[in-house]
Amino acid sequence: MFQTKYLLTGSVVLSTALFFHNIALAGIPFDSAKVSLTENKVYVGNLKAGGNSRHPAEIGTAVTAKEFVATDAASRAELKFEDNSIVRVGQNSIFSFDAGSRTLSLKEGTMLFYIPHGSGGGNIKTPSFTAAITGTVGKVSKNLLGVLKGEVKVTVDGKVYVVPAGWVLEVVDHQVRLFKYKPGFATSGALYYFGGLLPETPDLGGNPYNNTDPLLNRPTHEPPPLPTRQDF
């Protein structure tokens, strides 16, 4: 009897630990997000009820996984999730998310996403592709994904492509086009600065001055130390 009690207690403790461990591995579900910033006309509506259910969203409005966010022309919104993930939705966009699978869905328009490293990652879904993300920063439109930080695995028509930071994947007529973008793309566009800088900086490349020595952030070449008097 005594041993059974201990076994039972142990099992409950173990099960609870495993449960929380699995949650930690999978990440906190995207149950809801809060609108942290808006510009012009931003709406929230029920996914099942469709466009007629939409109503204006304000800063602080909670958006659940059963709802969508829509924006008009010249309108933008920023959403923050419980795990500090950030999504910035651009103009003329329709955005929603799924809780358990941590999927960010973009039906129309544009978005910029930031998923903190170690938060459990997530997925991106557009009409053209799906993508698996870990700790990553990226820009998305219906048929384009640009990776600013980290690495994204994109699936297009059943085929998987690994897109590293500094590269864009574009889908045109079911054809995939991969190319390295000029560094300026990473920090350009209204969404990059909408709401201020992101917590993580993009992996910018292409600046020769970045080839620095650990000392004083100078190029690898430095003049030697000042000569001593005996050198003269």
Added chain:
Amino acid sequence: MFCIPALLISPLTASAQSRDRTTVIEASNRSDSGLPAGVIEDLGEPQETNPYAPKFSLNAGTQLQFVSNALQEGHNGSADFLFVPTLNISAVQPLPAGFSLDAIAQLDMVIYSRYSSLNFWGPSGSAHVNWQYKSWLPKVYFGTEPYDYQGFDGTNVTAASTITTGIVQNFELGGDGRTQLTLAYKFSEYYAHPSYDNRSANLASVTINHNFTSALSAQAFYSYQYSYYNNAQQTFDFSTFSFNSYHRQDSRNIAGVSLVNRFNKNLTGNLSAAWVGNNSTASGFSYQNIIVSLGVNWQFF
């Protein structure tokens, strides 16, 4: 600082993944992305670039330095202000398989305000072959870092050609991409003129860099350098009627901090402070120095 490796690795990863994908079409030059105006306004326009295109940079900078020991003799007895303008042009050529070439040609000038007889100037440079197979692996390099300095009166101060090799490893700390730890080791063999400067130098350094914003960063660093002068000096021994040479050995410790701010695409400013302690087996070459430096750099392209 650590983006060049990423630049080199990225195309490999992408091309490796796309090699067996027949639906991938080769990226071609295009003047128009074809994206809707609203998308470009929100995301920017992703113009493609050739990952193997060489990159060039022209920089002009100047440092105003306070040094507590301009003569570098003993302990901080010869304070001075130095004006240190530099002009350099650099080039980086990415290559496949994680290789790259880099080169810098630089013109330096050091102008003392108090000890003007020590003023010197001259060209210096570096050229390296680098290899970093993956961004998380260390970068190794091999090359040369020559210099040739002369006084304003035309006298030779010091010149050397070098063979240099080293390894640099970066680690990201904290998981938010803002803090990096860099460990580096470099070995250099100097063939100098005058020849008593011939030496082998081993330099190890540890640096922590933190980006407060995308423009402002701070560094704390420490380095240790051991130099072995194999032809340091010759003295004439009258008892044996021959020259005796002795081998000078220097141990140099440098610790410091710096702040670097990129004001815009072209202008960078920095403020740094460092302590230098050099212990030498040769008399007259041991010293301590404190250097405080305020500088700006203009990157033309």
